[in-house]
Structures are given as structure tokens and as C-alpha cells.
Amino acid sequence: MTTRTDEAIKKEVIDQLYWDDRVDASEINVTVDSGTVELEGNVGSYSAKGATSTDAWAIEGVSTIDNKLNVKYPETFEVPSDDEIKTNIETSLSLNLSIDISNIDVSVTAGIVTLEGSVDAYWKKVRAASIASGITGVLDIINKLTIVPSENFIDKDIAQDIIDSISRNYKVNVDNVDVKVEDGKVILSGTVDDWSAYRAAMDAAEFTAGVIDVDDNLIIESL
The missing domain is CATH 3.30.1340 (Histidine-containing Protein; Chain: A;)
Structure with a gap:
């Protein structure tokens, strides 16, 4: 199979980003070196940042992604306060019946979310961060949740x-x-x-x- 050139990969990554309606790609710079894609610039939300990685991985020939994008809200946008972000995350987590939030502590400082406490399965740790990532105002997530299984495993x-x-x-x-x-x-x-x-x-x-x-x-x- 013919090895894809970095330029060919770059073109398709850019096309994919501009195609994705979740992403404003106008402030994203894409570079590719030996299959490693680097994304720099700004996007309008944390969930959009995650979407850019998914878009890049969809392209044949991509081996690694270095996502350095920053979350930057428009100047006219009224960013929720840290307390509002915290409340919205806790509400969203409580609506997910698969996650017991009684042992989860959410804190927010300048838009950076920290999740602490415990859940009983690894996928619930991942899911909790995913839920938090969809909340408006989130700039980054630090996931410190630990896993405490409900039974012993070998x-x-x-x-x-x-x-x-x-x-x-x-x-x-x-x-x-x-x-x-x-x-x-x-x-x-x-x-x-x-x-x-x-x-x-x-x-x-x-x-x-x-x-x-x-x-x-x-x-x-x-x-």
C-alpha cells in the first residue's frame, strides 16, 4: 500500500475540520510531520476541541495527534461563572443514572474543572469527564477520579x-x-x-x- 504524504493528510484533515459543523476551523492551524498531526489555534468550546481530534483521527495515515488548541469564547459571549459551571456539571451528572454522584466532588476555577472522588468502574470515570466536557464555560478538565470496584477481581x-x-x-x-x-x-x-x-x-x-x-x-x- 502506498504511503500517504504529509501534504495529502494535511489537506484532508483541514477539509474534515471545515466540514464539521461543530467546529469553527477558521482559527485552527494544522501541521503534519510523518503522520503526526499538530493542531494549534483557538476553538469556541471544550467539546469542539474534542471534536477536532476525532475529525483528525478519521483521516487515513494519521498516526499521532498533538492537540494544542485553546478554548476561546467570543468577546460578546457571557461566559458562565465558575459556580454556574459547577452546578450545571453536577446537574448533568445527576441525570446520568449509570453514575453515582454521591462520591464525586466537582470544583471549578477560572473555567478549569477538577473531578475528585471515586466511581466503581473505569468507564464511568471516562464518562464523567465526557459529560463535563459538554458544559458551556469549561476550558479544561482535570480528572482525578479513582476507581473503587464494588467487588474483587483477579x-x-x-x-x-x-x-x-x-x-x-x-x-x-x-x-x-x-x-x-x-x-x-x-x-x-x-x-x-x-x-x-x-x-x-x-x-x-x-x-x-x-x-x-x-x-x-x-x-x-x-x-
Whole structure:
């Protein structure tokens, strides 16, 4: 298969950003070096910043993304106060029945959100941050939530559950992915073909019961 040039990748990333109605790409600068995409400039919300990474990963040949975008609201926009942001995040979390917010503490300082406390599954930690990212006024998120499983799990069983999940997914060659688990912490290494395969492998780890953290050492092979 022919290796894609950086210029070809750059053009498609830019086209994808301008296509995405969630993103104002007019203040985004894109550079590509050996498949590594760097995004710099400003976007109008934290959720838009996340969308730019998703857009870039959709492009064939992208191996790494360095998202340096800043969240900058229009001068005419009345940014919510920290207390309002905190209240809105807590309300949104409370509406998600899969997350028990009784052990979650939300604090906001100058638009930077810190999540502290505990949840009983790794995917709930990820989900809590995702919910917070959609709240207007958020500039960044520091996720300090810890995982306290509701029951005891054996590392080898966790690893086997992850391997079994990966092997069932047609997007990933399980022989190219190494899974290790130490005290509930998953270490993923090896190679995957593209972003969708990477995401599938990460999902297999994040959604498995007993996982308290994921150390991602996977390499996306640039085409």
C-alpha cells in the first residue's frame, strides 16, 4: 500500500475540520510531520476541541495527534461563572443514572474543572469527564477520579476478558496486541492498523469490569 504524504493528510484533515459543523476551523492551524498531526489555534468550546481530534483521527495515515488548541469564547459571549459551571456539571451528572454522584466532588476555577472522588468502574470515570466536557464555560478538565470496584477481581481474569473482547472485534488483530494487568491496571502495547482499531482495543480495556486504570502504549501504524 502506498504511503500517504504529509501534504495529502494535511489537506484532508483541514477539509474534515471545515466540514464539521461543530467546529469553527477558521482559527485552527494544522501541521503534519510523518503522520503526526499538530493542531494549534483557538476553538469556541471544550467539546469542539474534542471534536477536532476525532475529525483528525478519521483521516487515513494519521498516526499521532498533538492537540494544542485553546478554548476561546467570543468577546460578546457571557461566559458562565465558575459556580454556574459547577452546578450545571453536577446537574448533568445527576441525570446520568449509570453514575453515582454521591462520591464525586466537582470544583471549578477560572473555567478549569477538577473531578475528585471515586466511581466503581473505569468507564464511568471516562464518562464523567465526557459529560463535563459538554458544559458551556469549561476550558479544561482535570480528572482525578479513582476507581473503587464494588467487588474483587483477579488480574488474569481481567486480562482474559479484555483479550476475549479484542478477539471478537474484526477491526483488531489480537495477535498484535499485548495485554497485561497489574492490580487492576491494564497495560496495552503492540500495534493496530488505524484509529478505529485503536479505539476498539481501548474500549475493550475501558469497559471491562475490574479495570481501575489503562496505560496506553499502543502504536497506530501509519500507512
